[in-house]
Amino acid sequence: MDLQMPEMNGFEATTQIRNLNDEKAKVPIIAMTANVMKEEVDKCLNIGMNDYISKPFKTTDLLMKIGNLLVTDNTEISHSV
Numbered sequence: 223m224d225l226q227m228p229e230m231n232g233f234e235a236t237t238q239i240r241n242l243n244d245e246k247a248k249v250p251i252i253a254m255t256a257n258v259m260k261e262e263v264d265k266c267l268n269i270g271m272n273d274y275i276s277k278p279f280k281t282t283d284l285l286m287k288i289g290n291l292l293v294t295d296n297t298e299i300s301h302s303v
Contacts, residue, residue: 240270250291
């Protein structure tokens, strides 16, 4: 989720997604930002984003973060069954 989009910023978009009343509300969200000050990172996590990555980023770093979220998601699913 890019935090500085033209029509709606990433915080607003994440809030709308998290307020959905279906499974879409649980979609993993990784914030993309050039600003990695602690306050900005905390705001991302507090609003419901799962992780963050700073721009510019390495593809391998992004893939690792995605993989970590998928493993966590599958673990939660297997525990709930």
